[in-house]
Amino acid sequence: MWRQAKWDEQLITEYKSTSNRVGVLIPTEKEIRENVEIKLPSKLKRAKQPELPQVSELEVIRHFIRLSQMSFGVDTGFMPLGSCTMKYNPKIEEKVSSLVSDYHPLQDFDTVQGILEMVYEMQSMLAEMTGMDQCSLQVPAGAAGELAGVLMIKKYHEDKNRRNRDEMLVADSAHGTNPASAAMGGYKVVYIRTNKEGLVDLDVLKEVTNEKTAGFMLTNPNTLGLFESEILEISKVLHSVDAKLYYDGANLNGILGVVRPGDMGFDIVHINLHKTFGVPHGGGGPGAGAICAKGEMVEYLPYPLVQKKDGKFTFDYVPSRSIGKIATFYGNIGNVARAYAYILGLGSKGLSMVGKMSTLATNYLISKLKDLRGLSLPFSDRPRKHEVVFSAKPLFNDTGVSANDIAKALIDRGFYAPTIYFPPNVEEALMIEPTETEPKEVLDSYAEAIRQIIDEAYKNPQAILNSPSKTAVSRIDQVIANHPSTVTPTYRVYRLRSEGKISHLK
Amino acid sequence: MEMHPWLPNLASIKEMLEVIGVNDIYDLFSDVPNEILLKGDFDLPYKEPLSEYEITLRLKELKSKNMKLLTPPFMGGGECPHYVPEAVKFIISRSEFYTSYTPYQPEITQGLLQALFEYQSLIAELFELEVVNASLYDWGSALAEAVMMANRINKKTSIAIPANINPYHKEVLKTWVYGKGLKIIEIPYDKYSGELDYEKAKEIISSSNDISAIYIQQPNYYGVFEEEIETITDYAKKVGAISIMGVNPLSLGLIKPPGEYEIDIAVSDGQELGLPLNYGGPLVGIMATRWDGQLVRQMPGRIVGLTKDSNGNKAFTLILQTREQFARREKATSNITTNEALMAIANAVFLSLLGKHGLKAMAEEIYARSHYTKQKLESIKGVTSAYQGDFFEEFALRFPIDYSLIHSHLLKRGILGGIQIGKSEALFCVTEVHTKKMIDTLISEIKEVIESVEAS
Numbered sequence: 001m002w003r004q005a006k007w008d009e010q011l012i013t014e015y016k017s018t019s020n021r022v023g024v025l026i027p028t029e030k031e032i033r034e035n036v037e038i039k040l041p042s043k044l045k046r047a048k049q050p051e052l053p054q055v056s057e058l059e060v061i062r063h064f065i066r067l068s069q070m071s072f073g074v075d076t077g078f079m080p081l082g083s084c085t086m087k088y089n090p091k092i093e094e095k096v097s098s099l100v101s102d103y104h105p106l107q108d109f110d111t112v113q114g115i116l117e118m119v120y121e122m123q124s125m126l127a128e129m130t131g132m133d134q135c136s137l138q139v140p141a142g143a144a145g146e147l148a149g150v151l152m153i154k155k156y157h158e159d160k161n162r163r164n165r166d167e168m169l170v171a172d173s174a175h176g177t178n179p180a181s182a183a184m185g186g187y188k189v190v191y192i193r194t195n196k197e198g199l200v201d202l203d204v205l206k207e208v209t210n211e212k213t214a215g216f217m218l219t220n221p222n223t224l225g226l227f228e229s230e231i232l233e234i235s236k237v238l239h240s241v242d243a244k245l246y247y248d249g250a251n252l253n254g255i256l257g258v259v260r261p262g263d264m265g266f267d268i269v270h271i272n273l274h275k276t277f278g279v280p281h282g283g284g285g286p287g288a289g290a291i292c293a294k295g296e297m298v299e300y301l302p303y304p305l306v307q308k309k310d311g312k313f314t315f316d317y318v319p320s321r322s323i324g325k326i327a328t329f330y331g332n333i334g335n336v337a338r339a340y341a342y343i344l345g346l347g348s349k350g351l352s353m354v355g356k357m358s359t360l361a362t363n364y365l366i367s368k369l370k371d372l373r374g375l376s377l378p379f380s381d382r383p384r385k386h387e388v389v390f391s392a393k394p395l396f397n398d399t400g401v402s403a404n405d406i407a408k409a410l411i412d413r414g415f416y417a418p419t420i421y422f423p424p425n426v427e428e429a430l431m432i433e434p435t436e437t438e439p440k441e442v443l444d445s446y447a448e449a450i451r452q453i454i455d456e457a458y459k460n461p462q463a464i465l466n467s468p469s470k471t472a473v474s475r476i477d478q479v480i481a482n483h484p485s486t487v488t489p490t491y492r493v494y495r496l497r498s499e500g501k502i503s504h505l506k
Numbered sequence: 507m508e509m510h511p512w513l514p515n516l517a518s519i520k521e522m523l524e525v526i527g528v529n530d531i532y533d534l535f536s537d538v539p540n541e542i543l544l545k546g547d548f549d550l551p552y553k554e555p556l557s558e559y560e561i562t563l564r565l566k567e568l569k570s571k572n573m574k575l576l577t578p579p580f581m582g583g584g585e586c587p588h589y590v591p592e593a594v595k596f597i598i599s600r601s602e603f604y605t606s607y608t609p610y611q612p613e614i615t616q617g618l619l620q621a622l623f624e625y626q627s628l629i630a631e632l633f634e635l636e637v638v639n640a641s642l643y644d645w646g647s648a649l650a651e652a653v654m655m656a657n658r659i660n661k662k663t664s665i666a667i668p669a670n671i672n673p674y675h676k677e678v679l680k681t682w683v684y685g686k687g688l689k690i691i692e693i694p695y696d697k698y699s700g701e702l703d704y705e706k707a708k709e710i711i712s713s714s715n716d717i718s719a720i721y722i723q724q725p726n727y728y729g730v731f732e733e734e735i736e737t738i739t740d741y742a743k744k745v746g747a748i749s750i751m752g753v754n755p756l757s758l759g760l761i762k763p764p765g766e767y768e769i770d771i772a773v774s775d776g777q778e779l780g781l782p783l784n785y786g787g788p789l790v791g792i793m794a795t796r797w798d799g800q801l802v803r804q805m806p807g808r809i810v811g812l813t814k815d816s817n818g819n820k821a822f823t824l825i826l827q828t829r830e831q832f833a834r835r836e837k838a839t840s841n842i843t844t845n846e847a848l849m850a851i852a853n854a855v856f857l858s859l860l861g862k863h864g865l866k867a868m869a870e871e872i873y874a875r876s877h878y879t880k881q882k883l884e885s886i887k888g889v890t891s892a893y894q895g896d897f898f899e900e901f902a903l904r905f906p907i908d909y910s911l912i913h914s915h916l917l918k919r920g921i922l923g924g925i926q927i928g929k930s931e932a933l934f935c936v937t938e939v940h941t942k943k944m945i946d947t948l949i950s951e952i953k954e955v956i957e958s959v960e961a962s
Contacts, residue, residue: 004614008820009617011620011623012628012858013631021861022863022864023593023858023860023861023864024593024860026868027589027938029875035878036873036878036881038760038870038873038874040761040896041731041733044731044733044762044896045760046758046760047762047766049865049866050634052631052857052858052860052861052862053861054862055858057859060593060858061596061597064597064600064621064851065597067617068603070616070617070620071602071614071616071617072602072614073601073602073603073605073607074601074605074606075602075604075605076601076602079607081607084607086607089604089605090511092558092561092562095565098565099565101783102578102783103783103784104581104585105785107579107922108913108917108922112572112785114567114570117571121551125548128550129550140644140647140787140846141842141844142843142844143840143841143842143843144643144842147841151685154684154685175831176830176832176833176834177841177843179836180834181841182836183836183837184840186685189836227537227538229538231539232539257544257548258538258543259535259538263542263544272844280604280605281605282598282603282604282846283604283615283618283851284607284808284843284845285788285844285845285846286788286790286845286849288788302681323681323684324677324678325646325674325677325681326647327643327647327787328644328647328672328674328675328678329584329585329644329789332788333784333785333786334788335787341565344552344560346512346555347552347553347554347555347556348547348548348553349554349555350555352547353516357515357516359535360515360522360523364522366526367525367526367527368525382537383528383533383534383535411614416611417611438514439514439515440514471614472613472614472616473613473616473817474613474815474816475815476613476814476821476823477813478813478823480814481811481813481823482811482826488811489636489637489638489809489810489811490623490626490627490629490636490638491623491627491630491631491812492627492631493636496636502797505797505799505802506798
């Protein structure tokens with residue numbers, strides 16, 4: 001029986017300390033302080049010190065430890081979040097990240113040859129695994145990679161003087177990041193419908209692809225977990241008008257070692273190192289990414305890249321048509337080092353098994369779930385890859401228990417919920433991605449939990465509707481959370497509102 | 507492969523295939539065109555899996571190729587060396603934070619949500635601005651996001667930026683706004699004081715009716731305090747532009763925060779609040795705005811808010827999510843999803859430890875040490891200050907000889923000097939990690955090399 005810790009933990013700013021307390025000592029150089037006067041221009045002086053806490057080290061530690069006990073990570077339990085690839089994060093990664101922690105990004109290249117060698121190896125290994133020619137590690141996350149890719153496509157067409165290429169194609173089942181990235185690049189988004197099979201509708205694609213098409217952003221396997229088997233045809237259609245095919249790497253885990261985006265005809269690929277290559281998610285970051293390209297698109301990659309000249313590495317390679325810099329320095333190199341540890345720990349033999357084992361896990365889970373009353377498996381009955389999307393619509397119709405309710409009931413049983421209500425073209429969607437790192441027995445117990453929840457829903461739906469009850473809090477009031485008269489994004493707002501100093505968010 | 511610690515089901519393949527009802531794993535890939543199926547393994551320098559011990563050997567080998575410095579770098583430029591308290595490392599190493607996901611399921615991730623809310627709250631007090639998001643990638647991209655916010659609000663397309671801002675931020679900004687076709691106008695700075703040329707700023711801003719946003723960095727790239735920030739905010743109001751201020755977070759222990767200037771949007775990096783250098787990343791982009799619906803609705807990224815649960819208990823959840831990409835797709839305020847949450851928690855722990863007293867003490871210590879260093883260096887014959895304005899943490903100097911000679915001499919002694927910003931100019935950074943002894947060594951080494959070059 002699982003229960004989460006339940007601390008009624010006040011905010012750190014609400015700790016009432018009676019006297020001057022401090023959680024850490026600042027080193028002081030008395031001799032310097034006696035000789036240097038701190039005399040700021042008076043108009044620059046801060047009127048009053050910020051309202052920060054005054055607490056001891058113990059209080060800080062205890063406070064945040066209690067908060068951590070009301071959280072849940074891969075190390076706590078199973079997190080089969082579709083499209084997120086929550087695989088186990090090997091602990092050796094932490095040690096390897098120490099390769100970079102104390103080095104300054106603007107140091108002379110001669111003094112960081114070890115770091116640069118690691119980055120150089122990563123550039124070429126990631127290119128090999130995606131079937132691309134070159135990778136830039138500038139991008140701190142997947143979405144930043146998408147933005148880079150979109151800008152690369154834009155610059156490519158501008159170089160060819162094609163002023164009217166203002167449309168970016170996106171599958172209607174795509175991650176929300178694809179259309180958002182296209183819009184940030186100044187593109188009009190044209191959605192490509194999914195056909196009855198759950199794949200890109202080739203007829204629609206042929207119809208909308210024309211001289212206005214800049215590119216097509218696609219995931220393969222797609223968000224339904226299905227492989228776009230017509231991919232070679234899709235790439236022909238795009239390339240016939242010299243539009244570029246962009247690979248959203250969020251789903252790479254399902255095919256890693258089986259088939260490469262470069263061999264499918266993709267021109268640009270982004271990789272999420274915090275998905276496919278085992279970097280921990282950190283509660284929503286930091287992640288790390290790579291943006292990789294093939295052929296003439298290599299020249300558009302964001303700079304800088306590491307190059308090797310006369311046996312020395314330098315981090316100053318600028319592709320001739322580069323779109324520029326995406327991150328302030330080199331991207332999240334600390335996490336690139338973590339991914340490096342993961343790659344070494346598997347070697348090409350192990351990496352070649354990742355796609356096979358994650359796909360095996362998904363289909364094993366499907367076998368355990370597909371005959372359950374209340375669930376349906378929309379689209380074709382082909383094997384899924386990294387993830388599967390079930391619809392709980394039948395259950396909802398029969399009992400009033402929704403995908404969201406199933407999620408909350410799973411949480412009550414010590415499992416993290418799947419991704420829900422995504423992709424948008426499936427009603428009451430449950431999107432499950434088990435990954436290759438979960439033992440078979442965990443998959444069995446998850447399937448069993450879903451079976452029990454559905455059973456309960458038919459017998460006594462109220463019990464499900466009341467969940468979760470074993471977590472730190474029960475269901476959340478979203479109205480108070482978002483209403484202009486009560487919305488509270490910081491303690492400062494709470495404080496100023498109670499003092500009557502601010503009103504509705506207008 | 508028969509066994510691997512990260513692939514637990516290698517021994518269960520046959521059994522699992524039976525349950526699925528197929529004979530071979532490749533049956534699960536029957537929809538992949540045969541001609542593109544990979545034949546064989548990847549061609550990588552590492553064929554077989556390395557054991558954990560072997561990985562540490564490779565790590566050792568790589569580490570030996572990096573140079574071990576005697577002292578922390580005297581180098582800044584948007585990233586400065588600081589001591590990271592053990593308590594910070596300890597908390598962000600907690601698995602429940604470290605291996606968790608974006609808290610879309612609030613009931614099971616209350617602790618993570620509260621920690622992020624506290625980050626937002628502490629930054630709000632530091633900046634004296636009401637709304638803070640749960641982090642962006644870094645300062646450069648936060649600036650780019652702020653500029654795009656301004657464009658969405660007022661639909662204008664020119665951005666006025668000072669020439670004396672961090673050049674790396676400038677590069678990032680140029681890349682990010684290229685897609686939207688925004689124009690960047692540079693305002694020159696006063697070569698004597700190092701501050702923005704406010705007269706020129708007025709001229710440039712009033713000669714265009716298309717200024718969407720005006721940005722100012724405090725202190726600027728050369729470490730110099732900008733003393734006339736009100737001029738910028740007044741002018742922004744006058745021409746209907748959004749004012750954006752970039753700020754060094756530690757300097758706020760001493761100087762006026764963005765909120766006191768009625769700034770619309772503030773951006774920064776939390777690297778100086780409990781993060782190691784990380785060779786340039788992960789960092790943590792900070793963004794804060796005034797209590798204004800127009801600004802808040804256009805804010806990129808996630809925001810955590812305070813609410814109640816169904817039993818009336820205090821609870822936290824992600825709020826105002828209709829701004830985000832998963833809900834609004836191409837109409838979203840940004841494409842950002844994964845941000846820098848764990849680094850934001852590091853900031854929260856760091857600010858909690860420092861508290862009111864520690865923050866002021868830290869800012870004063872940095873101010874004093876950087877001033878001491880500059881005064882002492884200026885007393886060397888031929889060394890002069892590049893700019894006359896008062897400064898914090900970083901300062902620029904002019905040397906009587908080519909700076910690269912000084913830099914390479916220092917490196918031979920295991921000291922990383924400042925960033926070269928001209929033939930004989932460099933930008934130095936001094937913080938609480940540089941002891942008086944280290945500083946004095948730096949000074950005597952610089953003195954020595956100047957004297958020996960001038961004597962030859």
